[in-house]
Amino acid sequence: MGQATRTTKLPLDLSNRTQGGANTGKRAYLEATVWVLDAARAFYVAFFLAHAEKVTEQVPYFSEPHQQMRQRQISADKLLTWAEFQTVVTSQHPHPLPEWNFSQAFPDFPFVYRRSVIKDAIGKVKSYLSNRSNWQQSGKKKGKPGVPGSHNHPTLYEGTFSLELSGTDLQQSFVRLKVYTGEQWIWANYPVKYSHYFEHRRQDRAWEQQSPRLILRPKSAELHFSQTKEIKANKVVKSLQNPDLVTVAVDLNVKNLAVITVRQHGKIIESVFIKDQGLDQHRYRHLKHASKKQWLSGKPVKGERNCAHLWQHLRRMNRDAAHKAACAITRVCARYPGCVLIFERLRTIKAKGGSKSRRLNRKQANQLRGQINQIAREKAYAHSVVTVEVNPWGTSQHCSRCGAKGERFSSRAGRRERERGGKLFRCSVCGYEAQADHNASANLHHSFYRELCWQKKPKSTKHRGPSP
Numbered sequence: 177m178g179q180a181t182r183t184t185k186l187p188l189d190l191s192n193r194t195q196g197g198a199n200t201g202k203r204a205y206l207e208a209t210v211w212v213l214d215a216a217r218a219f220y221v222a223f224f225l226a227h228a229e230k231v232t233e234q235v236p237y238f239s240e241p242h243q244q245m246r247q248r249q250i251s252a253d254k255l256l257t258w259a260e261f262q263t264v265v266t267s268q269h270p271h272p273l274p275e276w277n278f279s280q281a282f283p284d285f286p287f288v289y290r291r292s293v294i295k296d297a298i299g300k301v302k303s304y305l306s307n308r309s310n311w312q313q314s315g316k317k318k319g320k321p322g323v324p325g326s327h328n329h330p331t332l333y334e335g336t337f338s339l340e341l342s343g344t345d346l347q348q349s350f351v352r353l354k355v356y357t358g359e360q361w362i363w364a365n366y367p368v369k370y371s372h373y374f375e376h377r378r379q380d381r382a383w384e385q386q387s388p389r390l391i392l393r394p395k396s397a398e399l400h401f402s403q404t405k406e407i408k409a410n411k412v413v414k415s416l417q418n419p420d421l422v423t424v425a426v427d428l429n430v431k432n433l434a435v436i437t438v439r440q441h442g443k444i445i446e447s448v449f450i451k452d453q454g455l456d457q458h459r460y461r462h463l464k465h466a467s468k469k470q471w472l473s474g475k476p477v478k479g480e481r482n483c484a485h486l487w488q489h490l491r492r493m494n495r496d497a498a499h500k501a502a503c504a505i506t507r508v509c510a511r512y513p514g515c516v517l518i519f520e521r522l523r524t525i526k527a528k529g530g531s532k533s534r535r536l537n538r539k540q541a542n543q544l545r546g547q548i549n550q551i552a553r554e555k556a557y558a559h560s561v562v563t564v565e566v567n568p569w570g571t572s573q574h575c576s577r578c579g580a581k582g583e584r585f586s587s588r589a590g591r592r593e594r595e596r597g598g599k600l601f602r603c604s605v606c607g608y609e610a611q612a613d614h615n616a617s618a619n620l621h622h623s624f625y626r627e628l629c630w631q632k633k634p635k636s637t638k639h640r641g642p643s644p
């Protein structure tokens with residue numbers, strides 16, 4: 177049993193009010209809300225850091241399986257109650273710690289928001305303290321964990337938001353949010369860009385709804401609704417006993433972003449090529465331009481990011497391409513229920529040789545491969561498809577039909593030229609010829625089943641589910 181997660185975004189409409197959006201004042205409320213929640217979170221991060229001994233306190237508890245009293249770290253709920261007792265004014269408890277009086281520092285702070293920032297602060301401080309103690313035990317000089325920051329996207333629990341969605345008129349939908357005006361807390365309505373897509377995902381009974389988060393960016397605001405689903409999937413060892421098992425192998429490359437081959441009963445029954453649609457070229461042109469500019473302007477300024485917009489553009493393009501490729505991979509998997517998805521274990525290939533822009537572009541391409549792998553793994557898992565990473569040893573040099581070592585070549589103007597990294601593959605033993613990436617993808621199945629020359633070679637084939 178495992179859990180799959182997915183997020184659906186609901187953008188708020190912050191455009192001009194006459195065009196149906198919220199006015200600028202309301203946008204300022206959102207900023208003030210995020211700001212005051214960050215300030216409150218900073219208060220509690222500082223509070224817990226000042227009481228680190230309480231955060232790591234060991235408390236006795238009765239362990240059912242062992243039938244004895246044991247020790248464990250204090251729970252987050254207990255810490256929350258304790259922190260409220262120390263910092264919040266109530267009728268039974270009118271005098272909290274004078275230097276940690278939250279009620280005085282943040283008057284009228286809604287208690288739902290207060291609890292959410294306390295929980296955030298507990299998480300941040302706990303992980304900081306445990307990282308720090310691990311670091312101290314390791315005895316290393318470098319890598320000292322930094323003190324936790326206070327920023328987080330606000331989580332909207334019950335009582336701080338409500339959705340008013342009109343089933344008939346998508347234009348008449350809005351969300352009511354408890355926001356801070358800078359002086360007081362009020363309820364405000366924000367129009368949302370509600371869609372059938374959002375409604376369809378929200379109504380899906382198979383997924384359990386979680387509290388949304390408010391993501392406020394310089395030019396946009398969105399509510400991110402995450403949903404979770406319990407997944408039952410066969411262990412790979414068990415799947416292997418099935419003689420009708422379908423395996424879906426994905427070879428990730430640069431120009432052919434992904435080459436998907438589907439195999440059953442020892443035969444490739446489907447192949448799908450996902451092209452990069454000129455992404456590699458596009459990225460390269462940008463990077464060339466950027467490195468030229470850097471060269472002209474002298475050394476890069478330390479601490480200052482050059483061409484920030486360009487990098488943002490590149491990141492977005494990569495992210496977009498990764499999602500599209502991962503969707504295509506998942507669509508193939510969904511056609512074969514109970515299949516196993518095979519990726520090669522990605523190595524960190526150091527980009528070397530060529531110009532600086534070329535090296536940078538290789539690095540970007542490697543990151544894209546990592547993203548496709550990660551997103552596809554998560555999406556496939558929601559369809560109960562388990563992902564396996566296999567040893568990529570020899571998959572691009574050996575023949576997928578007989579396993580002999582072959583050669584790569586390219587065909588230029590009707591002439592064959594042998595070259596490393598050529599687009600085509602030829603086996604000199606059995607004469608098999610194929611597109612090189614397709615051959616590599618077909619070999620991944622062999623590596624998974626340990627056939628042909630992969631019988632003993634791969635020592636460390638790792639079987640893994642989706643990353644947590």
Ligand SMILES: [Zn+2]
Nearest residue numbers: 575578603606
């Ligand atoms: Zn061959």
